[in-house]
């Protein structure tokens with residue numbers, strides 16, 4: 001109900017009704033409208049700041065879910081990384097040591113995660129640290145895995161090579177010492193020469209025995225020489241690879257041909273007394289590495305236990321002169 005105003009009129013001694021002009025009425029109406037509108041706007045903003053719309057709620061939930069997944073992923077990558085680090089450690093400290101390969105440099109194993117710009121586009125994201133961190137970890141892991149798999153390839157190759165090497169390097173005595181007629185008669189080194197009677201370098205080891213005693217290849221290899229050599233009489237030479245060769249001299253007869261592949265233990269020839277300087281039936285045996293004569297006594301490791309080694313060294317060192 002609009003309020004109706006009255007004013008006392010002293011001339012008529014009565015109350016006159018006060019009329020409000022239309023202009024004032026319209027003005028009041030506008031003021032009322034605008035104050036209500038601004039209040040409504042304020043209330044709208046307050047509510048929308050506090051309460052999310054359904055779309056916003058769904059987006060927020062989705063984002064939380066993604067972040068949770070990222071965290072989970074980050075943890076899983078951490079676990080994989082730990083497993084890989086263990087493999088790397090074993091690789092460097094066990095496998096590569098066994099096969100005499102250098103450990104892989106840490107800088108190569110864990111290469112940097114590439115150019116800085118690679119993650120630039122992620123930088124502006126709200127949770128950039130987490131997302132860039134996970135991406136970097138994944139990149140590092142995949143590179144480290146690649147390096148590790150390459151290392152295993154190398155180890156595999158080395159292992160195969162090692163098996164060949166172990167089979168090829170001279171490792172047995174070329175004739176049986178179980179037969180009491182066979183014995184070490186002269187060792188490697190400076191010995192009195194049986195003919196010149198001066199001290200000369202004896203490049204091999206002599207084994208005295210009966211003519212016809214079987215002579216064995218001391219490692220796997222290929223026969224490269226079957227003929228008479230000056231100073232060695234009838235002679236067989238085997239190339240074992242890995243820079244090793246062996247020579248068997250003063251033979252009576254041959255059991256192999258040039259080019260033939262032989263296995264350790266194969267009978268290649270028979271003991272004899274051929275060659276001008278031979279002072280009796282014996283085998284002159286040489287082990288050469290890179291064409292340089294080595295002391296054969298260090299190449300009997302498949303045959304001798306420590307006592308036998310000691311014994312054979314003792315005998316060899318107490319023979320005054322060589323047999324050739």
Ligand SMILES: [Zn+2]
Pocket residue numbers: 186202204205206283284285322323324
């Ligand atoms: Zn000799």
